[in-house]
Amino acid sequence: MSFLDRLKNMLTAPGGVDQRSYWVHARCKRCGEVITARVDLMNDLSKDFETGQYAVHKVLVGAGRNRCFQRIEVTLRFDKNKKLVERSITGGEFLEPDQVEVARAAYEQAIAEARARAEAEREEQRSKIND
Numbered sequence: 001m002s003f004l005d006r007l008k009n010m011l012t013a014p015g016g017v018d019q020r021s022y023w024v025h026a027r028c029k030r031c032g033e034v035i036t037a038r039v040d041l042m043n044d045l046s047k048d049f050e051t052g053q054y055a056v057h058k059v060l061v062g063a064g065r066n067r068c069f070q071r072i073e074v075t076l077r078f079d080k081n082k083k084l085v086e087r088s089i090t091g092g093e094f095l096e097p098d099q100v101e102v103a104r105a106a107y108e109q110a111i112a113e114a115r116a117r118a119e120a121e122r123e124e125q126r127s128k129i130n131d
């Protein structure tokens with residue numbers, strides 16, 4: 001990988017050094033899915049001319065792998081230097097960057113367990129029919 005590629009990766013990776021992006025990590029309250037969204041600090045924010053602050057409203061929808069289509073709504077407020085000053089969320093909870101990996105693994109495990117349970121139930125049905 002060239003130096004430029006490495007630099008590019010660093011600038012675009014979640015949690016990387018990227019002055020232009022703010023990354024939101026949220027966990028769905030219903031199914032535990034972890035959703036990460038990028039806020040473009042140059043384009044996504046609307047300015048409140050009275051206070052000089054910025055705000056953005058985002059609706060996060062998961063992939064629905066667990067048949068959950070919960071909408072997670074996030075509002076973020078930034079000061080005039082685009083530093084986060086306030087945030088609120090409905091339908092889920094915020095995750096800090098260092099919590100994302102664990103939460104994502106827990107969600108994957110929950111899905112795998114739900115699949116295994118469904119499979120076991122199907123097996124049981126099948127063996128009942130054969131009896």
Ligand SMILES: [Zn+2]
Nearest residue numbers: 028031068070
């Ligand atoms: Zn969900």
